[in-house]
Amino acid sequence: MRENRAAVAAMACAMVATAQAEAANVGKCSKKCDNQRPNVVFILLDDAGYGDFGCYGQTKIETPNIDALAARGVRFTDMYAGAPVSAPSRCTLMTGLHSGHAQIRSNDEMVGRGDVWSIDAMRANPELEGQAPLTEGTTTLATVMRDAGYRTALIGKWGLGGVNSKSTPLDMGFDYFYGYLCQRMAQCYYPPFLYNGLEREYTANPRMNLGDKLDKGADPYDSASYKKFTGPTYSPDAIYERIERFVEDSADENFFLMWTTTIPHSALSAPDEWVAKYVEKFGDEQPVYLGKGYFPTRYPKATYAAMISYLDFQIGKLVELLKAKGLYDNTIIMVTSDNGPTHNSYTNTNWFDCAHPFRSDRGWTKRSLHEGGIRMPFIVAWGDRITPTVSDHIGYFPDVMPTLCDIAGVKAPKGDGISLLPTLVGGRQKEHKYLYWEFPPFRKDRGWLSVRMGQWKGLVTDVADGNTTMQLFDIVNDPREERDLAAEKQQVVKAMWRAIKESHTEIENPLFQLEITYP
DSSP: OHHHHHHHHHHHHHTOOSGGGHHHHTTOOOHHHHHTOOEEEEEEESSOOTTSSGGGTOSSSOOHHHHHHHHHSEEEEEEEOSSSSHHHHHHHHHHOOOTTTOSOOSOOOOGGGSOTTOHHHHHHOGGGOOOSOOOTTOOOHHHHHHHTTOEEEEEEEOOSOOTTTTOSTTTTTOSEEEEESOTTGGGOSSOSEEEETTEEEEOOOOOOOTTOOOOTTOOTTOGGGGGGGOOSOOHHHHHHHHHHHHHHHTTTSOEEEEEEOOTTOSSOOOOHHHHHHHHHHHOOOOOBOSOSSSOOBSOHHHHHHHHHHHHHHHHHHHHHHHHHTTOGGGEEEEEEESSOOOOSSSOOHHHHTTTTTSOOSTTSSTTSSSHHHHEEEEEEEBTBSSOOEEEEEEEEGGGHHHHHHHHHTSOOOSOSOOOOHHHHHTOOOOOOSOEEEEEOOBTTBOOEEEEEETTEEEEEEOGGGTOOOOEEEETTTOTTOOOOOGGGOHHHHHHHHHHHHHHOOOOSOGGGOOOOOOO
16 A cells, blocks of 8 residues: 555656556656646635536536536546535545544534624624634644645635634645635625735725615615625635735745635625626526525525636636646646535525535535535546546545645645545545544534445434434435435444444534434
């Protein structure tokens, strides 16, 4: 196994696209080879579903640039997020540890600090920003890439600690950070400020708070009534501007860029011309102006589609920039999402069939361990270096850590992942014995467990209530999880309970605790 790992790393350094070079390249990575290591751009969407891109079956939303990356790279069919909500999923991604070992296993908004859901309050008091932090000194994707000689940046949304937590992007290995520290603030696309490093850069956007309504007497069918929820600084534009600047400034050195966009997370907002494109395509629709928690939207369907297409347009611009700088063939681009699509009064998840071919219904997507909540689009492109492939390799976010370590030519820290690099270069791919997830009680849910073991997926709900009944699905032939085969496959069920027992560890934060009753 050690020789195979060294061989694959050597292939990565040499940009070899065939597995036949494995044996010849073992241990022969020179300093010149190090300088040829690929750059990495990791694009993480927020709440995009498995079926939100054309290359994964979407028919209403246009994503030509993402589809082009998939057509020239590897499109994974069986890749999973680390968790069904944002913070724990990002934790598994950043650390390479699954949710039974991770430091963060749910969203913790640390509400004991005060009015953390008020944008105005966070504007006045930075200590209200941020979620539960990582432990100081945690090894992350950024620390291993920085130590390997890469210039590192996270541009977009963080969500793993506030400004005074010792768990900001700059504390966790990134040389440069621009965007949102706090995932609650990130729900506003016209924010009062964005962070440049650890300093706020204030905008001229008008004051607004999540849940603000239309003015009294305003016509909800008049687009002008919604102008109060916009401003001169649209955060995806500000973020993309910094992405281009970082790439241009890093053109002469290896770089690792995490573009953690907030698109398409609610509140829904997109440039007018992109919304108009989809209003023309979809026709008129009912506005949403009485929903809770976000901002009113005149055209919710058109705006959701416009957000994803606008991000796709920006990805196309980035590809053109990489080509213009002569960096495209030496840059690995990864595209995925942090968890499945959401269900609220603003997002028409069923109409778009965002989780296609899995169920897109409420209770089956974000915040659940059903396929619609955790099975993600996952695309890896590498210029013309790899053979276009559709891969059914079963993997998840913890695999990104060893993959990037192989790309960088460094030893991966101990974790729960398996490098995907052999799949990218046509080598011998090691397989997981199983994948594991746990999700503690969250809102109305009472805790979840799930195991993916080959063609089988086990699912336990209401764990905090002592439930020991596992549902078992042949997820290859029953992707919508409709036929429970547990009674017929008791040996598989027993194997999955053993996997749960060896995967779960205790954790101190009470919001992350999940007391499991074993059968």
